[in-house]
Amino acid sequence: MEHKSGEGIVVFGATSAVAQALARLHAAAGDSLLLVGRNEQRLQDLVNDLGVRSGQDVQSLQADLAHIDGHPDLVNTINERMDNVSKYYFFHGILPDQQHCERSWAATFDVLNTNFLSIASLLTLIANRVSEESNRSLVIVSSVAGDRGRQSNYVYGTSKGALNTFLEGLRNRLHKHGCHVMTVKPGFIDTPMTAAFSKQNFMWATPEKVASDIYKAANKRKDQLYTPWFWRYIMFVIRHLPEPIFKRLDL
Amino acid sequence: MGKYRSWGYSPAQDQAAVRPGWRDFSLESIEGSLLPYGNGRSYGDSCLNSxxxxxxxxxLNRFIAFDREQxxxxxxxxVSFEAILEVIVPAGWFLPVTPGTKFVTVGGAIANDIHGKNHHRDGTIGRHVRNFELLRSDGQKLLCSPESNPEFFSATIGGLGLTGCISWAEMQLIPISSSTVDVExxxxxxxxxxxELSAAAHEDYQYTIAWLDCVAEGDRFARGIFMKANHSAGGGIHPAKKSSLPLSVPINFPKWALNKYSVKAFNTCYFYSQKRHAGTNxxxxxxxxFYPLDGIENWNRIYGKDGFFQYQFIVPGSEKLVMDELLRQIVSSGLGSFLAVLKEFGAKKSPGMLSFPRPGICLALDLANRGxxxxxxLDELDQLVMKAGGIVYPAKDNRMSGGAFRAYYPQYEAFSRYIDPRFSSDFWKRVTNGT
Incomplete structure (x- = not known):
């Protein structure tokens, strides 16, 4: 489907590096944006920036998305503020320290809550509205880490794997209503969230590259996107390694 | 860690780095000495801190506010000048001063107090900066303008990033009624x-620049092409061209590709191709x-993996004999290259304490690195420039001696008072410690 100028776009987790790059693409295309995030000052920085760049109407809404009890009010407010939403993007998520999670259930729960439960909750509320109105897109940023559990990051991987399964079911359910659900599986992205890693090889993609891939795939209403493209093949191999071999690997 | 390099392509180095995502960051918690880095368009070691x-x-690439009336x-x-042009040109505004590449950042432009083809009329970028915020390593945030913290305002303009980290800046743009320029x-x-050409053009033309053949000898010595231009009065506003970078130099050229004969041939071809336009408008x-080379990504690779030196100096307008001697030495060295740019600078004084631009004749040229x-x-050229009371540009420098720097910039001691105690650069260490 062609991108129509002037769409209403809602971005959850709008201060993430990829979300910022994506918002610039939408603003440049003449779309109206509603940015949702936790840090009010940073949201204001983005509103100012997008306003200068595009002259478009950009709004922001402060909310702690990990606070699930607040979701019904939040979704109501969003609907009051913007009545013609065509795409909802979900960018919020945390990348935890795996070893810390292994020692702490509280830390593990935090990851599951932010990366899976909070998105499932928002999707539940939003899906019931969009199923009455077709042509909407729900675009959710997951991760290649959800494709198979590995010792180095299985808590994070679990949150994303659960999310992927949830999205498969939701896509299946909403398809007949003409609503599009897209699972985005980025590989390594060079962002502040990954600042602790050394990034000396081609595997690291820029937020701008990932955002551009997401933008195009969402307009084409793809079901699933690996970005950059080569992760599709890497994860194909990883998913198909037999478990008796896989469990011995140091991944 | 990451790979950081300067434009002169002294090899990209592993360089420890921090990458603040938002301008509310603090320097207090970061260890070690610090130096702001923008787009790495400085040629030498002034942008590195190994x-x-x-x-x-x-x-930190966000716009904050744009007053389209004022x-x-x-x-x-x-924010890069490229991004700024995309926003301001359609609104009928232009950069008050721009260097020969739009891939510089606002912070870098201020730190080097950049100049452009309109120096004779408008001075440096520092004259058009209204104010900025300077983050210091002790956690202070200084609002700097001619009225507020004026000494830090003055030290930071042209201060090579040593006085702290600029988080945002505000500048006054110039109005245009067309996105084209009329060039003669x-x-x-x-x-x-x-x-003669330059003096005759200064009054009526906002932009003047000359390309100089610094290889040709004999009758052809000091031949060149002079261009003068103004923003067109009509012609309409067309959006700034998004750089699609259609051309790129994919690899480092081998050493032998760049020699006396290839450079001579190139310069002769260029001279005659431009000569056809002579007298035309x-x-x-x-x-x-403004940005002839920005269409070719990584053009610096034509100099091969050994890179090149850029040498840019100004000698006072009264020292025409020295200028002549300098050019003769460059030609006879046989090291000159394609890019030599000549311009007469004007008397508009910059607020910058350590700024390079001043009235006189300015020549910038590339020299292949032959060890x-x-x-x-270059040391011999320095002797002549010094004797004439001239000056060399730190943003382009990779090699000047400490003695030469201190002779060019006697105000460096006064400037040192405003350096952030935790800031340093490879350049600064070299010129303040070395002989």
Whole structure:
């Protein structure tokens, strides 16, 4: 489907590096944006920036998305503020320290809550509205880490794997209503969230590259996107390694 | 850690770095010595800090406010001139001063107090900066303007990033009624003809620039192409061209590709191709006029993996004999290259304490890196520039001696009071410690 100028776009987790790059693409295309995030000052920085760049109407809404009890009010407010939403993007998520999670259930729960439960909750509320109105897109940023559990990051991987399964079911359910659900599986992205890693090889993609891939795939209403493209093949191999071999690997 | 390099392509180095994502960051918690890094368009070592960290400011790339009536733009320090042009040109505004590449950041432009083809009329960028915020390593945030913290305002303009980290800045733009420029081209043979052309154009033309053949000898000595231009009065506003970078130099050229004969052949071809335009008045988009090399990504690779030296100096307008001697030495060294740019600078004084630009004749040229031979030639040029009371540009420098720097910039001691105690650079260590 062609991108129509002037769409209403809602971005959850709008201060993430990829979300910022994506918002610039939408603003440049003449779309109206509603940015949702936790840090009010940073949201204001983005509103100012997008306003200068595009002259478009950009709004922001402060909310702690990990606070699930607040979701019904939040979704109501969003609907009051913007009545013609065509795409909802979900960018919020945390990348935890795996070893810390292994020692702490509280830390593990935090990851599951932010990366899976909070998105499932928002999707539940939003899906019931969009199923009455077709042509909407729900675009959710997951991760290649959800494709198979590995010792180095299985808590994070679990949150994303659960999310992927949830999205498969939701896509299946909403398809007949003409609503599009897209699972985005980025590989390594060079962002502040990954600042602790050394990034000396081609595997690291820029937020701008990932955002551009997401933008195009969402307009084409793809079901699933690996970005950059080569992760599709890497994860194909990883998913198909037999478990008796896989469990011995140091991944 | 990351790979950081300067434009002169002294090999990209592993350089410890921090990359603030938002301008509310604090320097207090970061260890080691610090230096802001923008787009790495400085040619030498003034943008590197190998013993400490660089503060990679490229994520600070947001606009803050644009007053479309008054032409006042406020943005974060990592915003590039390219991004600014995309926003301001359609609104009928232009950069008050721009260097020959739009891939510089606002922070870098201020730190080097950049100049452009309109120096004779408008001075440096520092004259058009209204205010900025300076983050210091002790956690202070200084609002700097001619009225507020004026000494830090003055020290930071042209201060090579040593006084702290600029987080945002505000500048006054200039109005345009067209996105094109009207360019008149003429040929000159010898520096005297250049001085005449330049003096005659200063009153009525906002932009003047000359390309100089610094290889040709004999009758052809000091031949060149002089261009003068103004923003067109009509012609309409067309959006700034998004750089699609259609051309790129994919690899480092081998050493032998660049030699006396290939350079001579190139310069002769260029001279005659431009000569055809002599006396004509052409209207062109601003992009190719201001940024001729930005269309070729990584053009610096034509100099091969050994890179090149750029040498840019100003000698006072009264020292025409020294200028002549300098050019003769460059030609006879055989190290000159394609890119030599000649311009007469004007008297508009910059607020910058350590700024390079001043009235006089400015020549910038590339010299292939032939090791000690090139270094020796450059030291000899320094002697002449110093004797004439001239000055050399730190943003382009990779090799000047400490003695030369201190002779060019006697105010460096007064400037040192405003350096952030935790900031340093490879350049600064070299010129303040070395002999």
């Amino acid at each position: 013993a400490g960290r660089v503060i990679d400011c490229r994520q 032409g006042i733009l406020r943005c974060e320090a990592g 081209t003429s040929v000159f043979h010898g520096l005297d003809e250049f001085y 052409t209207r062109q988009q601003f992009d190719p006029f 000690t031979r090139t270094l020796r030639v």
